[in-house]
Amino acid sequence: MKIPNISRLYGGVGTKLKARLRKILLVIALLAAVLCVSQGLFYVFDVVWNGVFVDWFEENYMMARESTYNDGTTIVTYSPDWRAVKSTLLSLLSMTAVLWMGSILLVSHFYARVKVKNAVTETSRMIHSYMNGEKDSSEIFSKEYTQIASQMTEIKSTIERHEQLLREEAARKSDLITYLAHDLKTPLTSVIGYLSLLDEAPDMPKEQRKKYVGITLDKANRLEKLINEFFEITRYNLQQIVLEKETVDLYYMLMQMTDEFYPVLQAHGNQIRLTADENLSVYADPERLARVFNNILKNAIAYSYPGSEIQILAESTDSEICISFINRGKTIPKQKLDSIFEKFFRLDEARTTNTGGAGLGLAIAREIVTLHGGTIIAESEKECTTFRVSLPA
Secondary structure, three states: OOOOOHHHHHHHHHHHHHHHHHHHHHHHHHHHHHHHHHHHHHHHHHHHOOOHHHHHHHHHHEEEEEEEOOOOOEEEEEEEOHHHHHHHHHHHHHHHHHHHHHHHHHHHHHHHHHHHHHHHHHHHHHHHHHHOOOOOHHHHOOHHHHHHHHHHHHHHHHHHHHHHHHHHHHHHHHHHHHHHHHHHHHHHHHHHHHHHHHHHOOOOOHHHHHHHHHHHHHHHHHHHHHHHHHHHHHHHOOOOOOOOOEEEEHHHHHHHHHHHOHHHHHHHOOEEEEEOOOOOEEEEOHHHHHHHHHHHHHHHHHOOOOOOEEEEEEEEOOOEEEEEEEEEOOOOOHHHHOOOOOOOOOOOOOOOOOOOOOOOHHHHHHHHHHHOOOEEEEEEEOOEEEEEEEEEO
């Protein structure tokens, strides 16, 4: 059982008693001040000014009556004019009530301002202490601030989660740059080596020269791909995507994309089967939308089994247009499937493979689809992976 701090307990009780005592003394002092002022005014009017108050009262609130007796004696008597006294008292009471209410409102206003200022200052202090410290919210916020404490706990958790994601993203980006810088050396060394051989042996046999030129071209293409990935990484956070929408012939776009990927498909032994209505169209940015489909198809080819078929299925409903890319390949684990659209995330962790891109393609695709008001999801089971893009009809 936790033993309470006795000194702190009695210290708190003493503080409360002192505060109440100060309030009682303040009320007594105010009453004493009112009595002193009243007595002082009476003394000034009645003594210092030689009974001027009595003379004024007799003149305004006393009535003189003459009474004549049988013996001819006349006696003057004075009695209060109760109607005038009543009217004056009611006026004084009304004025007093108005002044009293006005003073209460004025004091309450300033008191409320002071209380609000103190509360804001105290709240700011507690929030600053909580956000910049390691203590639990219950140790900093009192019971009166329970709601604020719960909200600040949620805000702090969100900030810490975002900071963790930013740190992880920065780490992945740094690793990628390091990997790519290392990978640049391999194709560059090969290009220089084979070009040196071609330069040093001008009488090299034609077949061998053709072979070396082909290898050099492959390495140069690989080098270009790595350099483009460098530009992609540095450019991703610097450019803001602005959509320029128009009516796009979706069927023609998908057909054209299939033709453009023919060399890659042939090299990998894949083929594409497109299923879509020839009159299908969508209102979108054609350049950005083509980039989405290119990134998804490039990913599907890279991770599909050689010789397998890649399906592109486009269909429309009253509310949306859905485009699906389906390929046969290794099943993507659930934990990786949840992160596949994150920046700088790559499915294959072997950085030297040709399929290991910068990990930005799907992240950029999701951003473009989101700007169009659509969604993009990925599903993978039983060696079948599907990327599904849904756009407003």
